[in-house]
Amino acid sequence: MHENLFTPVTAGALAAKNRIVMAPMTRNRAGAGEAPGELNAEYYAQRAGAGLIITEGTQPSAEGQGYPHTPGLHTDRQREGWRTVAEAVHAEGGLIVGQIMHAGRISHPSIIGQAPLAPSAVRPDGEVFTGTGTEPFEEPREATTAEVEALVREYADAARVAIEAGLDGVELHGANGYLIAQFGATGTNHRTDRFGGDATGRATFLRETVAAAVAAVGADRVGLRLSPGNPFNDLQDDEPREGFHAALAIAEEAGLAYVHVCETAPDAGWSAVADARERFSGTLIASNGFTQEWSFADMDALVADGKADLVAIGRRFLANPDLTERIRTGAELNAPDEGTFYGGGAEGYVDYPTLQAAA
Template structure:
């Protein structure tokens, strides 16, 4: 069985271990969606990860979900990310940008635009706005002619990411955002080529991947998926068939990886592992769970055929997580009250493990 600390080729990279820092929204961007020196320090502190995947980065203003998140759709944003990629590389790390189009999970108070989605069906629950939580609005259904533009936006952002020094990109196809909305049988009520059948519901995801591969190459492109998660009310039917068809289509591109969240039964995920012939990242903990991925869960999934294991919350308070896992050191607790506060407290203030003198 592979060890969590074995090396692994990934695209044009060689990862020194199989620990992945999962993407986590931290809302520390400056006005205009600019990356900041604090963000550079945050990611550089965690550069011992085999691979870092950043927080979700919007590929367009209408694609922004939460206030305070960074973008990759203006020259200023692109330039602002160079300090981040430089800091991670100087510290020996590898960094992919997660490209995240929020679709209907957004609000006009955040972007100035009515959110868009596959159909005029609002997300379940409340969304973040600059003044607090608000009910999710009814999105504007994209016309058939508009959909390819939004698929291409992933590729456009990916091109900017590579220009800014990123080693690659991960498309956010999980957790109820735009790609998931097209996959969903509750958010997607379309009767055109993007709705109805499984072949039609996976079309947007495939087109977004295709646009990204054309922009930066397959070896720099990954995608994150959350089969059957139902997050933000984006329910899916025929989950094994839907994701089996999607992974079969994506296998034609020879992507750097697929990143699966454990949001459905283990047997379903194992079936998808058999369908996907390439590198597989697994996040063993459901995003709605308060639990953290630990060494035991990582070993479990490596034994089941995963190539890499992503750790989310454990990375918030443990910038040296790889060494803590390697040496069996305690995993420090994080303070949930500081996840989204926008300051350095609870962001840059978690120390590495201090051995007794």
């Protein structure tokens, strides 16, 4: 079934065996030193049937961490942990890129020991999960221009570490209200230096980050995820489409390996996936985002109609290690257990049964 999802495709230097991407998912199960280990390697290797795995969001610095026990990409120990993961995935014939995620204001002093850095001192509404409970967000500290320039370098350094570790590439996390999205949005970026201003000015942080990552590891190993109009993490943006178009122009000019777009909400009146197809000539990964769910038939049609090159799947991949096989054969799916999404150990992580195990 759904045979259009089972043809190979390339994204820059990445040669995927099928069109099914495992979406990035934070699972809060890093080991000591916020480094991945054998358990994480097992989890990702189980899902190597994907054409491409995108890892959970990974902080490029200790200050970029947003949640407890998320893995980093900035120490020797973390690099060696990712090497274990990359080798395990490659041994199963998979492909894996590391998602670089600086949380910006979506963090808390109890997690990073200081006030979070952000484009502007705008406190998010809501509460942060600290590992022991929830606390209200605090006002972040506005980064100086020099600090913003250092943030740009962090992404490039993390990209270098990812490639040294043997990961196949990196995805810059420009979606879901984290640092890159905070720079892009009107509600969170009130800066008056070159990193602020109109949609093009607010995209300066992305432009410089893309350029630095490309200089570090090559455009053919750098992807970018975007979710225009997504209000998650209290992101307020009066110009989501303008900002999205500015970001797509940056991706196009840089010749990125791929752009990964979360579709806009059904009531937005426009399609982010369609805009990306029109404005970005490289490989396009489409994701349904949090506001809708696509069936496998919907995804097959997207690829068959040339509207996207690959599709990303989150929760159904989390719960079904052999998801690609289940899609191909039309088999029943395991249901995801939300209670074990964020944190814990092997339970709800590496113990979802395969079809073979269930037989």
